[in-house]
Amino acid sequence: MMDDLTLLGFGPDGWAPxxxxxxxxxxxxSATSMxxxxxxxxxxxxxxxxxxxxLRRTALVYGVVLRGVPELLVILLLYFGLPSLILSLSETFGWEAPGLPPPFLIGSVSVGLVSAAYQAEIFRGGVGAIPRGQFEAARAMGFGDLMCFHRIVLPQVTRIVLPALGNVWQFNLKDSALIAVTGLSELMRTSLVAAGSTRHPFLFFGVAMALYLVLTTLSSTAFHYGGRYSNRWDRG
Known part of the structure; x- marks a missing residue:
């Protein structure tokens, strides 16, 4: 027990920092990918x-593909496949060969690309939930596209889609663990290294589970109160 507390402490042998x-x-x-x-x-x-x-067909194909493939495959494709493709092009055209991209950038972009496929459907559904009569009334009053978006679409869509965006945030938070394959020292990668170095896998994976639960619980609470605040004037 004392050994476990030492490993989880802030001392010279502790992994807490x-x-x-x-x-x-x-x-x-997670925030960057979101x-x-x-x-x-x-x-x-x-x-x-x-x-x-x-453009509608292109966006449709994008959503079908990115929602249909594993996030890990997207990360591996961008982190290992993209530099290989760029290297081949560099050799073909005589360009200077680039190095591997930063793991943080690749991880954020990879999770963000998949997240976008889900968020697109959320936003599209949010706009579809607004009664068409409101758009017709706005046109009759001379509202342009920008004013219609600012006065009618944005306030209502924000309230409608916030719970679903909270779910997407939770997915991003958990999918960030997949970025460990690039060597980025996020929570999952740090837990793997700690478990291997100390030979206490149950301890550190258990701690990682607890920390992920803390992050997801705090996030759920934040989105819950955000949803209540956005609905404060809704009497429906």
């Missing part, structure tokens, strides 16, 4: 709703 750093890196990757997924998801939703036919 590295585990906490891993938690912060996990949150950073931001990437939100921006791209909004663009994909717009393409499905307002884009020309070729």
């Amino acid at each position: 590295l585990l906490l750093k891993g938690c912060l890196l996990t949150l950073a990757v 931001a990437i997924g939100t921006v791209l998801g909004v663009l994909l939703a717009w393409a499905r709703l307002k884009g020309p036919r070729w």
Whole structure:
């Protein structure tokens, strides 16, 4: 018992600082991937709703493919496959060969690309939940597209999609563990290294489980109160 407390402490043999750093890196990757997924998801939703036919089909194919393949495959494809492709092109055209991309960037982009496929459907469904009569009334009052988005779409869609975005955030938080394959020292990778170095796998994997549960519970609470705040004027 004393040995376990020493390994989880802040002393010279303790792993607590590295585990906490891993938690912060996990949150950073999750937040970055969520931001990437939100921006791209909004663009994909717009393409499905307002884009020309070729763009609607492209966005549809993107969603089907990215929702249908494992996130780990996307990470491996971008981290190992993309540099290999760029290297082949560099040799063909005589360019300077690039090195491996930063694991944080690849991890965030990979999870963000998959997240965007889900967020696009959430935003598209949120816009579809707004009664069409509101758009017709806005047009009759002379609202342009930008004003219609700012005054009608954005406030209502934010309230409608927030619970679903909370679920996507939870997925991003857990999917960030897959980035351990790139060597990024987030929570999962740190726990693997600690378990292998100390030969206490049950201890460190149990601690990692507890830390992930803390992060997901705090996130659920934050989205719950965010949803209550966004619905404070809704009497329906």
